[in-house]
Structures are given as structure tokens and as C-alpha cells.
Amino acid sequence: xxxxxxxxxxxxxxxxxxxxxxxxxxxxxxxxxxxxxxxxxxxxxxxxxxxxxxxxxxxxxxxxxxxxxxxxxxxxxxxxxxxxxxxxxxxxxxxxxxxxxxxxxxxxxxxxxxxxxxxxxxxxxxxxxxxxxxxxxxxxxxxxxxxxxxxxxxxxxxxxxxxxxxxxxxxxxxxxxxxxxxxxxxxxxxxxxxxxxxxxxxxxxxxxxxxxxxxxxxxxxxxxxxxxxxxxxxxxxxxxxxxxxxxxxxxxxxxxxxxxxxxxxxxxxxxxxxxxxxxxxxxxxxxxxxxxxxxxxxxxxxxxxxxxxxxxxxxxxxxxxxxxxxxxxxxxxxxxx
Ligand SMILES: Cc1cc2nc3c(=O)[nH]c(=O)nc-3n(C[C@H](O)[C@H](O)[C@H](O)COP(=O)(O)O)c2cc1C
Numbered sequence: 001x002x003x004x005x006x007x008x009x010x011x012x013x014x015x016x017x018x019x020x021x022x023x024x025x026x027x028x029x030x031x032x033x034x035x036x037x038x039x040x041x042x043x044x045x046x047x048x049x050x051x052x053x054x055x056x057x058x059x060x061x062x063x064x065x066x067x068x069x070x071x072x073x074x075x076x077x078x079x080x081x082x083x084x085x086x087x088x089x090x091x092x093x094x095x096x097x098x099x100x101x102x103x104x105x106x107x108x109x110x111x112x113x114x115x116x117x118x119x120x121x122x123x124x125x126x127x128x129x130x131x132x133x134x135x136x137x138x139x140x141x142x143x144x145x146x147x148x149x150x151x152x153x154x155x156x157x158x159x160x161x162x163x164x165x166x167x168x169x170x171x172x173x174x175x176x177x178x179x180x181x182x183x184x185x186x187x188x189x190x191x192x193x194x195x196x197x198x199x200x201x202x203x204x205x206x207x208x209x210x211x212x213x214x215x216x217x218x219x220x221x222x223x224x225x226x227x228x229x230x231x232x233x234x235x236x237x238x239x240x241x242x243x244x245x246x247x248x249x250x251x252x253x254x255x256x257x258x259x260x261x262x263x264x265x266x267x268x269x270x271x272x273x274x275x276x277x278x279x280x281x282x283x284x285x286x287x288x289x290x291x292x293x294x295x296x297x298x299x300x301x302x303x304x305x306x307x308x309x310x311x312x313x314x315x316x317x318x319x320x321x322x323x324x325x326x327x328x329x330x331x332x333x334x335x336x337x
Pocket of ligand 1: 133218265266267
């Protein structure tokens, strides 16, 4: 009988599948179905800076007794109109009260004041941990990497002084050296790293010559990046690694744990295959462990990380050169979408 339990940020999970933050985790009924399907934990949809700002604009309107509404906020985030921070905090608390699995809150702010105030308020809802989404899409030409990283570290430190629950950080891979930045955050006491966040990009409709914003769901091949970083980081940081992006099936969980992850977050596969996919992924994980004779996740965690890999070149430039010299291998190994 395979033991799927794991420990993420000091929180015991019955298995390594966490339903990641998305529109799906903004609905209590859907979250309950995720729990029924066997999810080990859930991350509630993020509270965004825009929700907080919109509420502030509304309050200013009231005070000034005008009908002015910040037009860009309403146009760009029409759905946020009825989703103020108070409602958000209320349903996060309700979600926590309604579930027996751990509930992780998620905050995606911009201003320091918002980060601190809402980290505290989210903690007050009773959540088990808080995920800080450092969504930093490069857009300024005059800011260097150091100033961006220092600002994010300063925000983390401030939140740590105010909040007692474990903190994880969700990052994009767009850092000059993600390994260095992750190590620094690790030294500051971050308990978990969610690697990686997806930055959503606008597309262009060439007939209408208009920008379009399409929902981008991950493909299998997208998990190569988190896989590589789990393998590089495993054994080199104290915090837990929670792999994210392109984890669509049970075998993808196996890969991430072999590389050194503690757990995984899934979103796209739930959109594509329904929340029942969690149960299927767990069955496939169990079947693989039984076939291989592994009684627990710890028995194979990190076995294929850089630290323990039998092939010392696997995470290095040599592999890249070898692949480019042998494009046949490249095509043969193309993963199914
Ligand atoms: C519709 C949708 C909504 C999302 N909303 C959030 C969110 O509120 N907060 C967040 O941190 N990530 C959000 N994400 C990103 C996911 O949590 C996840 O990081 C990303 O989709 C990659 O994982 P996946 O390959 O399993 O989809 C969202 C993704 C989708 C598709």
C-alpha cells in the first residue's frame, strides 16, 4: 500500500496534489469537488491589487459624492466590480471553514501597503499558509534586476514581521539568475517555492488588428522548466519545492518528485479534464509506485535531482549542445501535447 503523504511548509498533506489558484478555486462548490476528488490542499484564487484599488476608488467616489469611477479599472477588470477585498476575505474564510484539507491563501499585490495589510487580513481568515505571487512582468527599461529583487525581499521581510503562518512565494522564471534569487528568499525564511508562475501574454488578431487576451492553458512540454529547477534546487535550499506549470497527468507528478519536488500545483489539467482528474492522477501515481516498489514519496524524492543523478552532465550545457547536434533525438523525444 503506497503512502502518498507529504509535508509542505510544515503542513501535513495526504498527497502531493494541490489545486492551484485560478478562477476554479474562487468557487466554493468547485473547491468542494476538488476535495472530493482527493486534492491534498487548495490555493484559493488570488486577491489582486486591482480589487483593492477598485474598492479604494469607489470609496473616494462616495466621499466626493460624484459618479466618477476610475474608467480604466472598470474596463480592464470588469469582473472585479463585484469582487471587492471584503467579499474575497469573506469567502476565503468560508472556504477554510467548509473544508477539511489545508487551504492556502494567495495574494498578488503591487504596493507595499497592500501587501502588508492584506497579508494580515488573509491570515485572519484562518488559512493554513499564504502564497505571495510576485507577479513581475518585465516592462520598465530603467529598472535593473537588483532593485526589483531588493524590493521583493523588502516586501517579504515586512510581511514576515506581521504574519505568523508559513509563507510561500510564487515566482516567474524571468529573473537573471532564479537560483540566486530563490536562495536569497530561502535564507530569509520562505517556506515554499511555487515554480513557476505563468505570465499571461497578449496575442494579436491579425484580421481585426486588435490585441486579444486568450486563456493560455499549459501543455505537457511546459513542465520541462519546473522540472529542471526542481532538479537543480533539490538539496540546495531548505524550503519545499512545489512544482507548477504543465503538470497534467500522474506521470508528471512522478517526474517532479524524482527531480526533488515536495508537491505539485495543477490548474490547466483541471480546466481540460475536469476536477475528477485529481483522482486519476493519484491512481496513476499510486500504480507507478506499486510497480516500482516504492512505499512512500520519500523513497524516490530527489533521486533524479542534480545532487543524486547518476549522470552529472544532465543539468548542464553539454546536454543542450548534444541535443542541437542530434536533432533526430529532439524530434523523437517531443512529448505529446
Ligand atoms: C484561468 C486561470 C486563472 C488563474 N488565476 C490565478 C490566480 O488567481 N492566482 C495565481 O497565482 N495564479 C493564477 N493562475 C495561474 C495558475 O495558478 C498556474 O500557476 C498556471 O496556470 C500554471 O499551472 P498549470 O500549468 O497547471 O495551469 C491562473 C491560471 C488560469 C488558467
